[in-house]
Amino acid sequence: MSIGRTFSISIGGMISGIATVACAQGVPPSNKTGDIIVTATRATTATKTDTSIIDTPQSIGVVTAAQIEARGAIGLQEALRYSAGIRTEPNGSDFRFDYVTARGGFNAARYVDGMRTPDSSFTPRTEIYNLERIEVLRGPSSVLYGQGAAGGIVNSITKRPDFNRHGEISVEYGSFDRKHVQGDITGALNAEGTIAARLVAVYRDANNQVDFGKDDRIMVAPSLRFRPDDRTDIVVEGLYQRDRAASIASFLPLAATLQAEPGRELRWGAYLGEPSHDFYNSEQASGTLLVTHRFSDTITYTGAVRYSHSTAHNGDVEPSVWDGFINPFLDADNRLIGRYRYDSRGTTDMVTTDNNLRFDFEIGPFRHKLLLGVDYLRSRIDSATIYTDATPIDIYAPAYSPADVPAANFEDDPRAIDTQLGFYVQDQIDYRDLATVVLGVRRDRAVNDVAGNDRQVDKATSFRAGLVLHPIKGLSPYFSYSESFLPTIGRDFYDKPFVPQRGTQYEIGIKWQPDSATLLAVAAYSIKGTNLLQTDPLNGNNQIQLGTVKSRGIEVEASRTIARNFTVSASYTYTHARTGRSINSLDQELPISGVPAHQASIFGEKSFALHAETWLRVGAGVRYIGPSTEAAIFYDIVADGAVERLTTPGFTLADALVSVEHGRWALSVNATNLFDKHYYATCSVRSACGVGFGRNVIGTLGYRF
Template sequence: MTLSLPRPHPLALGLIAACACGLAHAEDAAEREAKRLDAVVVIADRATTATKTDTRLIETPQAISVVTAEQAADRGAQNLQEVLRYSAGAVAEAYGLDTRSDGSMVRGFYPVAFQDGMTRQVGTSLVPRPEVYTMERVELLRGPSSMLYGAGASGGVLNLVSKRPQFQSAGEIGLSYGTNQRKQLQFDLTGALNDAGTVAGRIVGVARDAQLQVDGLPDDRLVLAPSITWRLSDATQLTFLGLWQKDETGSSQQFLPVAASIHALKGRRIPSHRLLGEPDADRLDSRQASGALLFEHAFSDSVKLNSAVRYARSRTKFTEIYPDVYSNPANPFIDTDGRLLARSVYVNNPDIDTLTTDHNLQVDFATGALRHTVLAGVDYLRFRQTAMTGFDATTPIDAFAPVYGDYTLPTLAPQARQDQSQIGVYVQDQIRWGERVTAVLGARRDRARTQVGDQPQIEDFATSYRAGVIVDAGGGFSPYLSYSESFLPIGSLDFFSQPFKPQQGRQYEVGVKWQPREQTMVTLALYDIREKNRQTNDPENVLNSVQTGEVSSKGVELEATHTLPNDFYVTASYSYNDAKVTRSNFAPEVDRQLADVPKDLASVWGVKQFDWGDTGRIRLGLGARHVGSTQSIGGNGSLRTPGYTLADALVSFDLPQWSFTVNVTNLADKDYYAPCRAFGDCFTGSGRNVTGTVTYRF
C-alpha cells in the first residue's frame, strides 16, 4: 500500500490558519444564508460501557447514563466531577471542591475510573485529573460491574471516551476568561492526512493559567493529545491515542475545623477561600505521558477482534500543610483566644507506571429463533508505584489573620514499592429473541496479585457473574431485571500478617426504560446492593483491622431526557438512596446512614433555542441541582451536614462559525459544605464560577 502525504498538510498548520481565517475569511451572503444553524440536540442512545459492544441503551438491562461533550460544555463542567452533576444516582462532588482527585460517589460507593475501556486509576493513586475537553463523552454504568471490568467496588464504572480522528476535516479554537483569573486557550483539529482517505489525524490542546478558589494557589494546565487512525483495509483499523499533560496546582481543600465553619459562633467562621497552608509550599504538580493503541479487525460480518493496550507514566509532587482539627474536634484551637491552629505537613511524591490491555473476540450467530452476540476476552493490568514521603508537625497559624512564610518541611524517605497485577478472563452472551427480548449472561475469573515492599505477596482469586433480561413491551416501554457482582482486592495484610479477603458486592436491579421516540429516554430503576468484607476496627487490638463490616444500599432512580417542540431540550433526575451500615464493630454506626452519603439527589436542566436573524441562534439554559444532607459518626458522636440546592445558567450566541458563550455555575454564590465530618473537618463547596468563551469553527 502506498500512502501519499500532502506537503504541507492543513492539520499541521491549523492553529495558525485559524487565527488568519478569523481575520481575513469572508463568505458570500447567499452561502451564509444556506448555512443557517439547525437545532443542536445531542442525546446519546447507544453506549459501549455496559456490554463492551455497541448496544442501544433501550436494550441494556442495567441503568447507564451518557453525558456528551456538548452537554458537559453547556452545563459549564470544567472537570470530570462536574460532568456528573446532573446524572441520576451520582454525588458528583462527594467532597466538594477537591483538586486531589475526581471523588464522586454512585449509589453510596466509589465508581472505578476507566478510559477507553481500560483502567485509568488504581485505588486512590495520585495521577493527574483528566481534561474534559479531550473527551467525546462520559458513560456511567451504575452498580457492580466486575464481570466485564474486574476489580472494583459496587458503585459502578465511569468510562471516559477519548476524542478520536475523523476523516472529515473540522476544527475549532476557543478562548475563555472567567472567575479566579481563569484564562484558557483550547483547540481541536481533525481531518484526513492523505489523498486516499486512509489516514486521519487529530490534535487537541489546552493551555490554562488560573487560580484556585483558595487564596494563593495556582490552577495551571498544559495538555496536548495527538491521535491518528489508519484504515489498513476495509476490515482493519488501527488508532493511536497520545497524551501529554502538565498540571501545576495545589490542594483546594483546607480541612476547615467544624468549630469554625458549620458550628461557628457569630463572627467566628473561617472564609471558605482561606488558605491554612502555605502559598510557597502547598503544591500538587503532576506530569503524565501516555500512549494507547486500539486495533479492530473484522474477519467477516459476524466475527470481529478488538484489541487495546495503553501505557501511562506519571510523576507527582504533592505537599500539603493542613490544620490539626482531629486531636480535639470540639475545640481545635491551641490558644486561649481561639485563633491559633496547630498544623501538620504531608509530602507524597509518587512515580507511577500503569500498563493495561483488553483483547476480545465478538462473534455473532443464530441458534434457531435466538440471535447471539458472544464476547470472549482477556484483560491485564500492571501497576507499579515508588514514592518519597514524609510527615511531621509544623508551625501553627492564625486562622483569622494568617501570616505566611514560617513553616518547616519533613525529611523524606522512600515508601515501600507497590506492585499490583490483575488478569481476568471473561465471556458474555447477548441473546436476542425475535425483536422483543434481549438477555445478557456473563461470567469472569480473575487473579489479582499485590506486592508491597518485602511483605509476602498477596494473591486473590474471584469469580464474578452477571445476568439480565429486558423486554420490549410495546409503546416504547422496556422493563428489565438484572443481577451483577463486584470484587475489590484489599491488597494489604492485617496486624498479624494475614491477608484480607477481597470486598465483595452483589446487586439486584429492576426497572423500566421508556423511549417513545428517538429524542426521548426515561429510565426508572430500583436496586438493592449489599457489600461485605468491609474493614472495621479490631476491638481487641487498636492497631488492627478486621473484616466484619457490611453495607447495604437500596434505592430508586429516575432519569429523563426529552426534547420538547420549539427547540427546547430538558433533562431531569431524582434519586433516593438508603445506604447504611448493617454490620460493624463500631456499634454507633450500625443501622445508621452511611457516612458522607446523601439520601436525596435531584436535578433538572433545560436549554431553549431561538433563531436570530438569517443564520444565528441564541441558546438559553438554566438548571438546578439538589444534594441532600449527610451524616458522619465518630467517637465524639454524630454530625449532620445540611443539604444544598444550587443553580447553573447558560447564555450562548451561535453563528455558523462563531459562538459566544457564558456559563455560570452556583448562580447565587451559595456558601455550603459537602460534607462535614465528626472527625473535626469540613469540606468546602465550589463558589460562583462565571466563564466566557469565544469559539471559532472552521
C-alpha cells in the same frame, strides 16, 4: 529527552497535513438550524458491544460533549453534576483529583476508553475537552472490568480522528483570573480517505477560589487513525498533560465553619497553609492503541493497550483538623490551631490491555453476541513522603512566612506492584424482538507485591445476569444481578491474608424511548458489600472482615427534545446507605458519610433565531443535594463508646448559559452556582468541612471551521 519533547516531534506535521487537505476539500457550510439534540441512544461501557441503552439490563448514563459544554463543566466531576445516582465533589473544592462516588458512597472507578486509569494520588484530573462523551455504569461491574468497588465505573471516551474535516478554537476568560485557550482539529490526511489525524490541545493559566490557589494546565493529545477498508479500524492516541495546581487547603475546621459561633465563621477563600509551600505539580504521558477488525460477518476482534506514566509532587502545610478533638484550638481565645507539613512525591507506571472476540450468530429464533475476552493490568507506584509538625496559625488573622515550613527529608514508601489477569465470557441473546438476556462470568487473579511484605494473591469468580423485555416498541422493563470484588491489601494480627471485598446487586427497572429525542429510565437497586475491615473487639491490634454496607435506592433520569430547539433533562436519586450492625458500630446501623438521601436536578436549553445566520441559545439548571449525616464512635467521654452524629445541611444551586452564534462564531457565558450560595459539601464529626464551589463565571469566544 523530556516527556514534553517526546510529544512535540510530529504535531507540526499533523497540523500541516490536516490543514492542507482541508484547503483542498473546501470549507463545509456551518450548522445554521439551531438544533439541540443531546440525547444519547447507545453506549459501549455496559456490555462492550455498542448496545442501545434500552437493551441494556443495568442502569447507564451518558453525558455528551454538547451537555458538558452547555453546563459549563470545567472538569470530570462538574460534568457529572446532573447525573442520577452519582455524588460528585463530595470533598468540596479539591482541585487535585477526580473523585466520584455512586450508589451509596462506593467509589466509582475511573476508566478511559474502557481501560482503567491509575488509582493513585499521583494521577491528575482528566481534561474533559479531550472527551467525546462520558459513560457511567452504575452498580457492580467486575464481569467485564475486573476488580473494583460496588458503585460502578466512570468511562471517559476520548476524541478520535474523523475523516470529515472540521475544527475549532476558542479562548476563555472567567472568575479567578481564568485564562484558557483550547483547540481541536481533525480530518483526512490523504485523498483516499484511509488515514486521518486529530490534534486536541489546551493551555490554561488560572487561579481558584482559595487564596493563593492556582489551576494551570498544558495538555496536548495527538492521534492517528488508519482505516484501509470497512473491516479494519486502527487508532493510535498520545497524551501529554502538565498541571500546576494548588493543594488541599479547602478543608477548614468544623469549629470555624458549620459549628462556628456567631461572627466566627471563616470565609470561603480562607487559607491556613503556607503560600510558599502549596502545590500539586504533576506530569502525565500515555500512548494508546485501539484496534477493531471484522474477520467476517460472524467474528470481530476488538483490542486495546495503553501505557501511561505519571509523576506528581504534592506539598502543603495543613491545619490539624483530623485529630477527633471536641475543641481543636490551642489557646483560650479559640484562634490558634496546629498545623503539619505533608509532602508526597512519586511516579505511577501502568500497562493495561483488553482483548476480546465477538461472535454474532443465530440459532433458530435466538440471535447471539458471544464475547470471549482477556484483560491484563500492571501498575507500579514508587513514592516518598514527609510528615512533620509545623507552627500553629491564627485562623482569623493568618500570618505567613517561609520560615514556618519545617525542614524535613523524604522517607521512601515501600514500592508497590499490582497485577491483574482476567478472563471473561458474556453472551447477549436476543429472542426475536421480544426479549434480551445477558449472561456473564469472569475469573480473576490479582497479585499485590509490596516491598518488604509477602506477595498477596487473590482469586475471584464473578457473575452477571440480566433480562430485558420488549412488550412494545421503545418500552423495556428489565431485571439484573451483578457482582464486584476488590482485593483488601494486608494481613491480620495473626498473619492471615485478608480476602477480597465482595459486592452483590439486584436491580429492577424500566426504560422508555419512543423516539430518538426522548429517554426515560427508572431503576431500583439493592447493594450489599461484605468483607469490610473492622477492629477486632477481642484484640484492638487486629482487624477482622465482618464489616458490611447495605445500600438501596431509586434513580430516575429523563431527557426530551421538543421541536428540535428545546431540550430538557432531569434526574432524581433516593439513597439509603447504612453499615451493618456489629460490635464496632455499637450494634447500630450507621449512615455512610457524604451520602444524601435525596438528590435532584433539571437543566433546560432553548435556541431562538435572531437572523438567518444568528442564533441565541439560553439555558438554565437547578441542582439539589439533600442533607447528609456522618456518624462516628468515640470513647473519650463514655468508656463503652458513644455514637456522635453530624448532619451537613443540604443545598440548592443554580447554573445558567447564554450563547450567541453567528455563522462560525460563537460567544457564550456560563455561570455555575449563579447566586454564589455558601455551602459545605460534607462535614465530618469532630473534624473539618469541605468548602463548596462558589460562583464561577466563564466567557468563551469560539470559531468553528
